[in-house]
Amino acid sequence: MADYEKIKQNVTNGPATIADIAKLAGVSPVTVSRAINTPHLVKPRTLEAIERVIAKTGYVPNLLAGGLASRKTRLIAAIVPSVASTIFAETIEGLNAELVSAGYQLLLGLSGYDASRELELTRAILARRPDGIILTGITHLKETRAMLTGAGLPIVEIWDSTPSPLDTAVGFSHAAVGSLVAGHLLIRGYDRYAQIGANDPRAVQRRDGFVDRLKGIAEVELPELEMNSPSTFRDGRVAMAQLLDKGEGSLGVFCSSDVVAHGALAEAHARGCKMPDDLAIIGFGDFDFAPHTHPPLTTVRIDRRDIGTKAARSILRKIDGDENVEAMINIDFHIVARGTA
Amino acid sequence: MADYEKIKQNVTNGPATIADIAKLAGVSPVTVSRAINTPHLVKPRTLEAIERVIAKTGYVPNLLAGGLASRKTRLIAAIVPSVASTIFAETIEGLNAELVSAGYQLLLGLSGYDASRELELTRAILARRPDGIILTGITHLKETRAMLTGAGLPIVEIWDSTPSPLDTAVGFSHAAVGSLVAGHLLIRGYDRYAQIGANDPRAVQRRDGFVDRLKGIAEVELPELEMNSPSTFRDGRVAMAQLLDKGEGSLGVFCSSDVVAHGALAEAHARGCKMPDDLAIIGFGDFDFAPHTHPPLTTVRIDRRDIGTKAARSILRKIDGDENVEAMINIDFHIVARGTA
DNA sequence: CGAAGGAATGGAAGCGCTTTCATTGTATCT
DNA sequence: AGATACAATGAAAGCGCTTCCATTCCTTCG
Numbered sequence: 001m002a003d004y005e006k007i008k009q010n011v012t013n014g015p016a017t018i019a020d021i022a023k024l025a026g027v028s029p030v031t032v033s034r035a036i037n038t039p040h041l042v043k044p045r046t047l048e049a050i051e052r053v054i055a056k057t058g059y060v061p062n063l064l065a066g067g068l069a070s071r072k073t074r075l076i077a078a079i080v081p082s083v084a085s086t087i088f089a090e091t092i093e094g095l096n097a098e099l100v101s102a103g104y105q106l107l108l109g110l111s112g113y114d115a116s117r118e119l120e121l122t123r124a125i126l127a128r129r130p131d132g133i134i135l136t137g138i139t140h141l142k143e144t145r146a147m148l149t150g151a152g153l154p155i156v157e158i159w160d161s162t163p164s165p166l167d168t169a170v171g172f173s174h175a176a177v178g179s180l181v182a183g184h185l186l187i188r189g190y191d192r193y194a195q196i197g198a199n200d201p202r203a204v205q206r207r208d209g210f211v212d213r214l215k216g217i218a219e220v221e222l223p224e225l226e227m228n229s230p231s232t233f234r235d236g237r238v239a240m241a242q243l244l245d246k247g248e249g250s251l252g253v254f255c256s257s258d259v260v261a262h263g264a265l266a267e268a269h270a271r272g273c274k275m276p277d278d279l280a281i282i283g284f285g286d287f288d289f290a291p292h293t294h295p296p297l298t299t300v301r302i303d304r305r306d307i308g309t310k311a312a313r314s315i316l317r318k319i320d321g322d323e324n325v326e327a328m329i330n331i332d333f334h335i336v337a338r339g340t341a
Numbered sequence: 342m343a344d345y346e347k348i349k350q351n352v353t354n355g356p357a358t359i360a361d362i363a364k365l366a367g368v369s370p371v372t373v374s375r376a377i378n379t380p381h382l383v384k385p386r387t388l389e390a391i392e393r394v395i396a397k398t399g400y401v402p403n404l405l406a407g408g409l410a411s412r413k414t415r416l417i418a419a420i421v422p423s424v425a426s427t428i429f430a431e432t433i434e435g436l437n438a439e440l441v442s443a444g445y446q447l448l449l450g451l452s453g454y455d456a457s458r459e460l461e462l463t464r465a466i467l468a469r470r471p472d473g474i475i476l477t478g479i480t481h482l483k484e485t486r487a488m489l490t491g492a493g494l495p496i497v498e499i500w501d502s503t504p505s506p507l508d509t510a511v512g513f514s515h516a517a518v519g520s521l522v523a524g525h526l527l528i529r530g531y532d533r534y535a536q537i538g539a540n541d542p543r544a545v546q547r548r549d550g551f552v553d554r555l556k557g558i559a560e561v562e563l564p565e566l567e568m569n570s571p572s573t574f575r576d577g578r579v580a581m582a583q584l585l586d587k588g589e590g591s592l593g594v595f596c597s598s599d600v601v602a603h604g605a606l607a608e609a610h611a612r613g614c615k616m617p618d619d620l621a622i623i624g625f626g627d628f629d630f631a632p633h634t635h636p637p638l639t640t641v642r643i644d645r646r647d648i649g650t651k652a653a654r655s656i657l658r659k660i661d662g663d664e665n666v667e668a669m670i671n672i673d674f675h676i677v678a679r680g681t682a
Numbered sequence: 683c684g685a686a687g688g689a690a691t692g693g694a695a696g697c698g699c700t701t702t703c704a705t706t707g708t709a710t711c712t
Numbered sequence: 713a714g715a716t717a718c719a720a721t722g723a724a725a726g727c728g729c730t731t732c733c734a735t736t737c738c739t740t741c742g
Binding site: 368369370371372375382383384387406408409410411412 | 719720721722723726727728729
């Protein structure tokens, strides 16, 4: 009963603290701290008593105080362009699953494909002193880079590849993807080649890889259309209409995402194009709907979740002081040939 | 140069602190704190000097320390079942946009439709002392409820409606959705009615609303299929096959999500069903692809982003001490009639 | 049985801020 | 010029924990 009174009193003074628990359990605050963080250092009987008090009071340790004192927050921050655009959602799930199982929490920032917003987010995130940070892509403002390297925490860049990451990177070469797609189309052979794409750095790299592979073989047509990332179904449809209106002959098209490809496909379908003979379409991402379009979409498949999982593992190893984490971890990709190419 | 030395020295002692900035700017730490948080209380000349030092050193305030001292973290936590399943992604984007513009940050938890994981997440989140918390749905373990109400912070439950929220709720009645859909099918009139659905609380409510509306008119068939949330394209396809194999006559089907409906649609399409005469399919969510299926999918539309926006506004108002926040904020929904019903 | 050594616990200091209250500076008024 | 008021700044305490070091308690061994 006396216990109960004290607990009740605490409620009025805000949440219970480690000192309250210590008093109720008849030990010192340090012992409570140990019971929570390093229980093997506490005698079983004492431990049990403390745990009982914690359960009874519903005590939840204050990680702000803990983090401040220990300089470890068990927080990992991740900045991705968007979460609504499918492409990064699974990466986040993979990341989160891995982090949670290691006792970490994910702090998410959405940059909207905007470098200066990435900078602001980085600042706001660093203010919370995460134990590590994950960024999407390898192109950042120089202020962002400076701030990041100055903060001296593990960094993982995801969804791209580079020989010189800020710290560690997990991804793949977008130029290689573009090149692979061009090769695939080349085997069949088309009169014209085109690319429909957004303007984010990675989509641009894929386009460049595509164009490079076709250099000297064919000119790659690029619809004149302002397509801001994330690009939409409509973008794809409009761009495809433009392409189809503009010229004759069979056409091989590489789209910067499956969503865009789906739009392009819809336009082609409406016009009765024969795929893949008159027209080939290759998307990117292998989204859920890709096998179910008409005809089913040929696309580039990447294990999006795996990027998250591997990024999490890398950063956790770094946090644990492992010096042997590879600077560049490559993720596989391949073409899933279905009905459109 | 002396400045530079001191800064450099700091780097070796970990990141600069407010005391370092104060020393370099020739003021006391309190003044630096004010320059950052309440600049109008600082004389312009002093302010400028401090800002110059901050810029030069790249100082980033430690929000752990700040939060500990002020008992305000400028953190809002949100627990959603998943981020990969489209349905909540836009809600998160809306939430995030609104929070960021108010100077708050979003801490995301993924429960995977699992109540006990929700409890663990709640504990972990509360340990960071967020200024508010957002939960998906209105069914929680009683330990979760107890912990939440004991923490004494603003709570918003989203994606469902209830006369008695924990604190505030933003959503709609899933039973009403089910009923609306049944009404829509009833006007056309089918020989058989069925529901294909996942087992999460909200999908179940939609089913019950659907069944209730048809009570006394028709028996609702429910495919015998274990469908765990989030349900998949494949679930829908298999369930539809079962339904089609099992009986004769025209069929009206309500699916628990557009993804499931898409799968059901694929099966129906493959069998050459005439829609919407022989078979009607109504989905839920109005996902991006819904207008582009064959035939285009009839579905229930909800402004998913708006739920996030309104939830953020509610919680921010609560934090600001506004007592007049409505306990239940209703979100509109309606049927988008396209080709499948 | 006393010494030695490890297990278990506690005291004190400090993490980097904000809050409260006190002090100093500066302008305004009579 | 002195009183008054407010603007601007600073000193001290404390937020709730962890870390470091010291102390106490057992157990074990010669």
